[in-house]
Amino acid sequence: MEIDSEKMLLVAAQAASKAYSPYSKFKVGAAVLTESGKIYAGCNIENASYGLTICAERVAIFNAVSEGELDIAAIAITSEGAAKPCGACRQVLHEFAPGMTVIVGDFGGNFSRKFSLRDLLPDPFDGGFKKA
Numbered sequence: 001m002e003i004d005s006e007k008m009l010l011v012a013a014q015a016a017s018k019a020y021s022p023y024s025k026f027k028v029g030a031a032v033l034t035e036s037g038k039i040y041a042g043c044n045i046e047n048a049s050y051g052l053t054i055c056a057e058r059v060a061i062f063n064a065v066s067e068g069e070l071d072i073a074a075i076a077i078t079s080e081g082a083a084k085p086c087g088a089c090r091q092v093l094h095e096f097a098p099g100m101t102v103i104v105g106d107f108g109g110n111f112s113r114k115f116s117l118r119d120l121l122p123d124p125f126d127g128g129f130k131k132a
Contacts, residue, residue: 001035001073005112008033008076009105015041015056016078016107022046028079030056032064035071040064057089061096072097082106082113090121098124 008031016029021044028044042059057077064072075093077085082104085093093100094117102120105112 003033003074003101005076005103008039008103009078009112011039011041012076012078013107015043019043020045028056028077030060031076032060032072033074034064034069035073036069038069055086055089057085058092061092070096072100074101074103076103078105078107080107082111084120091125093117094121094124
């Protein structure tokens with residue numbers, strides 16, 4: 001499948017504008033591309049009890065899954081400074097597409113890098129149930 005990184009980063013940046021981040025002020029947006037060609041967006045949503053905060057990457061993945069889309073091709077993530085996904089997000093991404101492409105960029109479109117999820121999470125937890 002062809003991945004349009006620019007389009008995905010644009011969708012992710014639009015999602016970031018909807019982020020609820022009153023505590024950290026760190027807005028993140030994500031866009032998940034499914035094998036069917038649909039794109040699902042997500043933004044980070046913070047909570048006063050910080051452990052209950054959910055990252056943009058998981059919101060986007062869960063949006064896709066809630067619509068019956070389980071075959072994920074790629075994810076694009078935008079934030080100030082082009083941050084890579086946290087460990088929890090990497091593990092959740094692995095659950096649905098261990099070989100997916102991860103695209104990271106900043107809000108200005110000045111920085112973009114592509115990674116394989118396998119490079120970002122070389123030894124994932126599988127609970128003994130799944131093989132990576």
